[in-house]
Amino acid sequence: MSTSRQHIDEYLKDLLAVDSFKDYGPNGLQVEGREPVSRLVTGVTASRALIEAAVADGADLLLVHHGLFWRGQDGRVTGWMKQRLQRLLAAELNLFAFHLPLDAHAELGNNAQLGRRLGLQADGRFGDQSLGFIGPAGDLGTADALAARVAQALQRPPLLLPGDGRPLRRIAWCTGGAQGWFEAAIAAGADAYLTGEVSEPQAHLARETGVAFIAAGHHATERYGVQALGAHLAQRFGLVHTHIDLDNPA
Known part of the structure; x- marks a missing residue:
């Protein structure tokens, strides 16, 4: 056809x-x-x-x-x-x-599709134009467990900044180059934040706030x-x- x-x-x-x-x-x-x-x-x-x-x-x-x-x-x-x-x-x-319209779509978008592969279901949005997703951690109770799930799903090891090791109740994520939204994810109540890239400030924020940060690759998080x-x-x-x-x- x-x-x-x-x-x-x-x-x-x-x-x-x-x-x-x-x-x-x-x-x-x-x-x-x-x-x-x-x-x-x-x-x-x-x-x-x-x-x-x-x-x-x-x-x-x-x-x-x-x-x-x-x-x-x-x-x-x-x-x-x-x-x-x-x-x-x-x-x-x-x-x-x-670009952004594909990141945001509730079913076909990058964030929705990445969440599906990680077993995460969003019940809220955050950030500019409500592009970021946030939801319960489910069975991913620690930052190490989240990083292991990411590595398995994306077939590449992510960079983990573990924060203070707190139990994970809520996880926020936004694919690609959204490292600048770490503070918005923290304000939204996340215990861990997952995105594609990392910059120098995120390491300090993870140490000082205790919230874990995972950089899993810009391309890798936006394939789906x-x-x-x-x-x-x-x-x-x-x-x-x-x-x-x-x-x-x-």
Whole structure:
């Protein structure tokens, strides 16, 4: 089966409530390609390697979390930007990107999908635009148990700042580069906070507040939302879907 690019764009903007978010770049269609659309590839970031893999797969549409265009970037089409655009345009490959709306979606989003893999169920939100999730710790009673579950689910060891070793009652999480929300997670009542990245201040905050902090990898924590969204589109529109996960240590 196949469908139109415009139909998919309109459907996704409504499904992900795009207009309700203030984001760092455009959500939806970023590069226009051929019609109709019947073969879909998903991945985390619109890197040259992913674009080349999607072209080799015969995709009509590439759907990513991290697109090409961001607020404040140099607008010249040179270097790496030229290389990526050149390959998209030569193959007439449609590029769609959804950033914060994909983080936030209650079922298909990065936070929801990561929580599902860790056995966490959110009963609240926190942070800017309510992107962060928080819920009961369940059977993850210690920071060590949480770190072990993360390592098993993501197939990579996380960085654990253990805090004061308190029993975990509530766990907060927000995928990607949300280390700056550690204080908001603490204020929301978290005993542990999980995100993708860590910066220098988080080590001090974990020691001084006693709240554990886990950095599990930006890419690693954001692999699952776009994959779930692609599977949803494939089922709804009868598309052939392939998810391509290119290794990224960050």
